[in-house]
Amino acid sequence: xxxxxxxxEVELKLFLRNKQEVFFTALxxxxxxxxxxxxxxxxxxxxxxxxxxxxxGVIGMSVMAAAFLNLSTSLVRQRDDGILKRLRGxxxxxxxxxxxxVLAAGTVxxxxxxxxxxxxxxxxxxxxxxxxxxxxATLLIGTFAFTAMGLALASxxxxxxxxxxxxxxxxxxxxxxxxxxxPLDVMPRLLQHVAKxxxxxxxxxxxxxxxxxxxxxxxxxxxxxxxxxxxxxCFAITVKTVRWE
Amino acid sequence: xxxxxxxDLHKHYGDPSAGSxxxxxxxxxxxxxxxxxxTFGFLGPNGAGKTTTIEIIEGxxxxxxxxxxxxxxxxxxxxxxxxxxxxxxxQETALYPDLRxxxxxxxxxxxxxxxxxxxxxxxxxxxxxxxxxxxxxxxGGQRQRLAFILxxxxxxxxxxxxxxxxxxxxxxxxxxxxxxxxxxEEGKTVFLTTHYIEEAETLCDRVxxxxxxxxxxxxxxxxxxxxxxxxxxxxxxxxxxxxSARLGGIPGVGKAIEAGKGAFVLYVKEPQPVLGALIxxxxxxxxxxxxxxxxxxxxxxxxxxxxxxxIRE
Numbered sequence: 001x002x003x004x005x006x007x008x009e010v011e012l013k014l015f016l017r018n019k020q021e022v023f024f025t026a027l028x029x030x031x032x033x034x035x036x037x038x039x040x041x042x043x044x045x046x047x048x049x050x051x052x053x054x055x056x057g058v059i060g061m062s063v064m065a066a067a068f069l070n071l072s073t074s075l076v077r078q079r080d081d082g083i084l085k086r087l088r089g090x091x092x093x094x095x096x097x098x099x100x101x102v103l104a105a106g107t108v109x110x111x112x113x114x115x116x117x118x119x120x121x122x123x124x125x126x127x128x129x130x131x132x133x134x135x136x137a138t139l140l141i142g143t144f145a146f147t148a149m150g151l152a153l154a155s156x157x158x159x160x161x162x163x164x165x166x167x168x169x170x171x172x173x174x175x176x177x178x179x180x181x182x183p184l185d186v187m188p189r190l191l192q193h194v195a196k197x198x199x200x201x202x203x204x205x206x207x208x209x210x211x212x213x214x215x216x217x218x219x220x221x222x223x224x225x226x227x228x229x230x231x232x233x234c235f236a237i238t239v240k241t242v243r244w245e
Numbered sequence: 246x247x248x249x250x251x252x253d254l255h256k257h258y259g260d261p262s263a264g265s266x267x268x269x270x271x272x273x274x275x276x277x278x279x280x281x282x283x284t285f286g287f288l289g290p291n292g293a294g295k296t297t298t299i300e301i302i303e304g305x306x307x308x309x310x311x312x313x314x315x316x317x318x319x320x321x322x323x324x325x326x327x328x329x330x331x332x333x334x335x336q337e338t339a340l341y342p343d344l345r346x347x348x349x350x351x352x353x354x355x356x357x358x359x360x361x362x363x364x365x366x367x368x369x370x371x372x373x374x375x376x377x378x379x380x381x382x383x384x385g386g387q388r389q390r391l392a393f394i395l396x397x398x399x400x401x402x403x404x405x406x407x408x409x410x411x412x413x414x415x416x417x418x419x420x421x422x423x424x425x426x427x428x429x430e431e432g433k434t435v436f437l438t439t440h441y442i443e444e445a446e447t448l449c450d451r452v453x454x455x456x457x458x459x460x461x462x463x464x465x466x467x468x469x470x471x472x473x474x475x476x477x478x479x480x481x482x483x484x485x486x487x488x489s490a491r492l493g494g495i496p497g498v499g500k501a502i503e504a505g506k507g508a509f510v511l512y513v514k515e516p517q518p519v520l521g522a523l524i525x526x527x528x529x530x531x532x533x534x535x536x537x538x539x540x541x542x543x544x545x546x547x548x549x550x551x552x553x554x555x556i557r558e
Contacts, residue, residue, distance in 0.1 A: 006355040010344065017343045082339030089303065089333035090356040091325045245305075 003092065007100035008107075015070065015104060025065040025108060033058040033116060036181060037124050045183050048212055051124040055116060056207035057180035060142070060200055062112040066105040067143050069171050072150035075101070076163035079154070085245045102147055109143060128211055134220060135210035142203040145227040148234035149199070155241040174200045199230045248403055248434045249279035249302060254311035256297055256458075271297040272308070273458035284425070284435040286449035288442070288544060290556050294458040295438035296336055299407050302436070303333055316403060329358060332396030336407040338388050342381035346372065346391060349380060350398065357399035366394040369424065386417045393424060404428055406437040410444060422448055440556055442545045454548055461551045469547045475499040475512035478540050479519060482508045485532035495522045504555060512546065 015021055037051040045053040078084050087097060120126035153170070157163040175181065177191050178200035184192055195201045206223035209215055254275040259268025272294045279285040287295045300306045302313055304320030304327060313320055318327045340349060350367070354360035367373045370390040375383065383391065389412075396404055409425065410418040418441075425448055429435055439445055445452050446466045454462040454469070462469055470476075484507055492501035492511055497519045499512040513519045516539045527534050548556050 003355055006352060010341070010348070010352050013348070014341065014343050078341075081342075082335065082337050083341060085305070086333075086335060086339045088305065089328060089335065090353065091328045092356045093325065 004096050004099055004103070007092070007096060008103050011100050011104035012107060014074070015108065018074075021070050021074075025062065025070055026112065029058045029062045029065070029112060029116060030119065032061065032181070033119065034123075037120075041124065049124075049126070051120060052126045052212060053183070053208070054181065055120040055124075055126055056211045057204050058116055059113055059139075060178075060180050060204040060207055061175055062116065063109050063139070063142050063203070064146050064171060064174070064200060066108040066112070067102075067146035068150040068153075069167050070108075070150075071101055071105055071147060072153045072167045073160070073164045075150070075154040076157060077160040079158070079244065080160040082245070088244055098151075102143075105147065106143060109139070113139070129214065130209070130211040131214040134214070135207070138203070138206040138210050138220065138224065141224055141227050141231070142207070145199055145203070145231040145234070148231045148238065151242075152234040152237040155238045155243065158243070174198055177201075178204060180204050199227055202226045246281045247278040248281050248316060249277075249285075249436060250312075250314045251278070251298070251302065252276050252312045254298065254301060254313065255309045256294075256301060256306065257309060270458050272301070275311075275455070275458070275460055277453060277460065277463060279434060279436055281434055282429070282432055283450040284429050284437065284448050286445045286452045287436075287438040287455055288440065288445040288449075288452050288548075288556070289438075289455035290440060290554075293455045295440075295455060296407055297458075298455075299405055299436065299438055303331070303405055304328075329399065330401055331403045331405060332399065332401040334392055334396045334404075334406045334409055336411070338392040340380045340388065340391065340395075342379070344380055345377055346380060346383070347376040349391070350395070353395050353398045359400060361398055361400045363398065366397055369427075370394055370420075386413055389413060389417070390421070393421065397428070402433060404433055404435045404437075406435065408438055408440070410439070410441065418444070442543050442556065445544055452544065454544070454551065456548070456552050462547060466544055469544060470542050473499070473512060473542050473546055473550055475514055475546075476542055477513050477516045478542050478546055479511040479513060479516060479523070479538070480509070480540070481523075481534045481537040483527070483532050483534050485530060487530070487532065491526075492523075495519055495526070497522070500550065502549060502553060504549060504553070510546075510549060512542065512550070 033054055036054055040050040043050040117128070121128065153167055154163060157166055177187065177195045178198050179195060180200065184195055184201070187195065202223040206220055209219050213219070254272050256272040257268050257270045275294070275298060287298060289295055297306065301308050302315050302320060304324040307321060315327055316330055320327055344352070346367070347363070350363035354363055364373065367376060370393065372387060372390060375387065380388065380391070393409065396406070406425070410421045413421060422444065425435060437448065449466060451464060452466050452469065453460050487509070489501040489503045489509065492498060492509060497513055497515055499514065502510045504510050511519065520539070524534070545556055
């Protein structure tokens, strides 16, 4: 436990010292929400305001940035630099290292959720009318699914620059296709089909339901089982292909 | 008591299905034992199988066949327990660049049940002033020193040092030798690899000479050199036609080797009569002898005698 705590502390320090990661993970979502929210503050989507629609989307973006983007790029970079190999020369357990990385991502995500929700409520008058338990369950499953995707990517690509490029090439289009910022039905038909194959679509859908509607198991079953499916598949890929050097 | 036991180790890289002719045999039937408290070195050229061997013992690589125990443990099966008691310095230093020196030491100390005092270690290598510096701000030599004390952070019984002074300037190298000697004096067993002759001669109680994945000699440095039965080496370069057979015919020459184009090495017990005969021969044939030198024989000569090549070409 002490090891996990110490490693978590280090992972968070490394995150805060990486200005690029801090900007894209911690500040960019807030900027996106403020900009899009300000420009469309009079609009609405269905029977909620546009900003209320946007908030869960931006939270989804933060989760993907912390759990998928940062995790995969930092893992590959550390493997490339030989740091993972050096750590294997100590009694540090693999689960403790990975656990610390996931906990660090989780800490950043929780901070983001609080920040974005507070700004949404205070500055944009978003009304939260959902279910806290369903929100937390969705957040947890989504975080693990994107973590697993990040691990799979890190296992499949061995070069740090390539991995970073690949992670961004997956992350950025997903943001725009998957209904994080705009409703799916304003998209061209083809992109709507593509979106149906991507996990962020279901994650954002479930987050939106949890923040704005509430509802019961029936409202989440499809979204969450698809996310769990991604989790299992990506985890299997990781187990098959994981490398330390 | 033996601390490391290696028996008939084999490891090859490349496609195993491609048949015995393909792929590279990195380690080809290596056996040896390392005794408690000794400094044991693997000396050989790059690609001889040193790193592969040390990394198999550390548990990083799985051998194709053969058995390995370190501190009575199986490095693959009991890896975590083994790592509690050993210090590992890899060939390439890799440390978190964005941590401060003090943070890095505290982090590594937290991995072990009985950590050593980080401040005392920093003081030993003269980096106590750098405690608040980021690792990325250190020079290459300072980073190497830091990597070295990280191997001592758990006060280990056994140290693995893979090319510990590669790329260091001579002064830093001497300092590193001093710390390795101190570790030995504290009773630690040291297993190191090197391609520096002087490093093997000054530090090691026993040396393995390895080439193409095979052990070609194993003894104390003194006895290996004494085994040449030639305490001196005469070296020179000449452009004219000369072959080692003719040089070997000079009375008093134990062995003559052409080590590179026109570069000859003669092993002799008594240099003086041989030098006279050599110069007489050169004058008779109209040859110019350049870079003529007489030196005491070293482990390099053991390697040359056994392989016909230099360790570093």
